[in-house]
Amino acid sequence: MRKILLIGAGRSASSLIKYLLENAEVENWELTVGDISLDLAKQKINNHPKASAIAFDVNNETLRISEIKQADIIISMLPASMHYTVARLCYV
Numbered sequence: 405m406r407k408i409l410l411i412g413a414g415r416s417a418s419s420l421i422k423y424l425l426e427n428a429e430v431e432n433w434e435l436t437v438g439d440i441s442l443d444l445a446k447q448k449i450n451n452h453p454k455a456s457a458i459a460f461d462v463n464n465e466t467l468r469i470s471e472i473k474q475a476d477i478i479i480s481m482l483p484a485s486m487h488y489t490v491a492r493l494c495y496v
Contacts, residue, residue, distance in 0.1 A: 405432050405433070405434055406431070406432065406433050406434070406476045406477060407433075407434050407436070407474060407475045407476045407477070408424060408433055408434065408435045408436065408475060408476070408477045408478075408479065409436050409438060409471055409472065409474070409475035409477070409478045409479070410424070410435060410436070410437050410438070410479045410481060411438045411439075411460055411462065411478070411479065411480050411481060411482055411490060412438075412439060412480065412481035412482040413437050413438075413439035413441070413444045413445045413447075413448045413457075413481070414439075414444075414481065416481055417437075417448070417481040418448065420479070420481065421435075421437060421448045421449070424455075425449065425450075425452045425454070425455055428452070428454035428455065429454060433454060434454055434455075434456075435449070435452075435454060435455040435456075436455070436456050436457075436458060436471070436475070437449050437455065437456075437457050437458070438457075438458045438459070438460025438471060439457075439459070439460055440459070440460065440461055440462075441459075442457060442458070442459040445457035445458065445459070445460075458471070462482060462486050462489055462490065463489075468489070468490070472490070478490065
């Protein structure tokens with residue numbers, strides 16, 4: 405099973421989240437959607453059995469490190485200025 409962490413659940417992430425959820429069962433993906441707004445993340449996954457929602461604050465280093473370490477694939481849908489903060493932890 406591949407664990408996917410998608411960070412940022414704004415409008416630009418909607419189509420990607422839908423695609424990942426539609427293919428999660430066949431591709432054996434487990435999707436975690438993280439957003440500063442837990443309610444928004446929950447809304448985007450719509451109680452899908454292969455997905456979970458978390459409150460994710462990119463400025464919380466402890467949380468950021470923990471969640472990134474657990475994932476096989478990390479997708480940042482954050483504003484471009486925040487990509488480096490996520491990307492520098494992904495090479496480990």
